[in-house]
Amino acid sequence: MTLKLDYHTTKREISAKISGISVFADVKVAGDRTSVHNRKDMSGFIKYKIENIKEGDSDVNISIVDGKRRVDKTIKIYRQTKGDYDKQELEKTLSKTEEIVKKAEEDSSDENISRAKSDIDKLPEDKRGQFSGRIAKLEKAKQEEKERAEKAKKEAEEKKKQEEAAATARARQQQINAQQQTTLTSDHTTPGCSCPTAISLRVHISVVVREARAAGYSHMRRGEPGYSPHLDGDNDGIACDKHK
Numbered sequence: 001m002t003l004k005l006d007y008h009t010t011k012r013e014i015s016a017k018i019s020g021i022s023v024f025a026d027v028k029v030a031g032d033r034t035s036v037h038n039r040k041d042m043s044g045f046i047k048y049k050i051e052n053i054k055e056g057d058s059d060v061n062i063s064i065v066d067g068k069r070r071v072d073k074t075i076k077i078y079r080q081t082k083g084d085y086d087k088q089e090l091e092k093t094l095s096k097t098e099e100i101v102k103k104a105e106e107d108s109s110d111e112n113i114s115r116a117k118s119d120i121d122k123l124p125e126d127k128r129g130q131f132s133g134r135i136a137k138l139e140k141a142k143q144e145e146k147e148r149a150e151k152a153k154k155e156a157e158e159k160k161k162q163e164e165a166a167a168t169a170r171a172r173q174q175q176i177n178a179q180q181q182t183t184l185t186s187d188h189t190t191p192g193c194s195c196p197t198a199i200s201l202r203v204h205i206s207v208v209v210r211e212a213r214a215a216g217y218s219h220m221r222r223g224e225p226g227y228s229p230h231l232d233g234d235n236d237g238i239a240c241d242k243h244k
Contacts, residue, residue: 002076007085011051014075018064019043025066055081090127097123101131108142181229 005012018027020042027034029048036044050060060075080088097119104112113135120131220227222237232238 002078005053005077005079007055007080007082009079010053011049012053012077013047013049014060015045015047016062017043017045021064021066025064028063028065030060050077053077053079055079090124093119093123094127097131101134104135105138108138113138113142177228 003012003014014029018025018036021027021036021044022042023039025036027036027046029046030050032048034046034048036046038045046062056079058077058079060077062073062075064071064073097116100112100116100119104116116131116135120128120135123131219238222232229235
């Protein structure tokens with residue numbers, strides 16, 4: 001049987017029961033005489049504190065001399081070496097770092113990524129690459145996602161502005177059309193309309209038609225884009241008639 005100790009354990013107390021000995025038995029542990037305690041029915045117990053245990057394997061000898069009888073027993077001790085301890089701690093650290101990196105991959109919050117990078121920096125340089133690459137890939141994907149979100153936001157804001165501008169323009173045009181329609185209706189339905197008023201109306205329509213033609217509008221039929229009653233002086237369904 002081997003007594004196994006970790007690297008930081010340099011001393012250990014051992015105890016053992018010894019049977020079949022007389023009161024004259026002489027017991028030594030590692031060469032040191034040791035007292036037998038709690039003797040009863042030719043048996044008793046010994047305790048011994050071993051100090052300065054070396055790394056690796058070592059043996060502790062227990063010898064019992066009782067008259068002409070001699071019994072020797074060896075206790076094997078293995079204390080963990082510095083190399084084994086460092087390897088064990090590295091494996092623990094790598095396992096812990098793996099868990100933290102996986103957590104960052106599952107939830108790429110700034111806190112999780114920062115914690116993962118901090119743990120990676122504590123590793124030996126030759127062990128960082130397998131984790132650093134995964135975090136760099138994670139950060140790149142997160143940055144791309146952020147840029148896409150910002151772009152989508154800007155596009156949505158621009159679209160909203162355009163829609164608002166278009167709505168304002170339509171409302172303004174509807175207001176103008178309503179005002180012009182009201183003017184035309186008022187001129188046609190006013191009782192006792194005199195010739196000067198009709199002439200004034202025709203002159204006004206002619207001026208508006210000339211302005212519309214100058215702007216590139218011509219021969220627009222009722223129901224087509226650009227058609228407006230105030231551009232159709234003779235009410236024949238054609239605004240800015242190019243033949244008149």
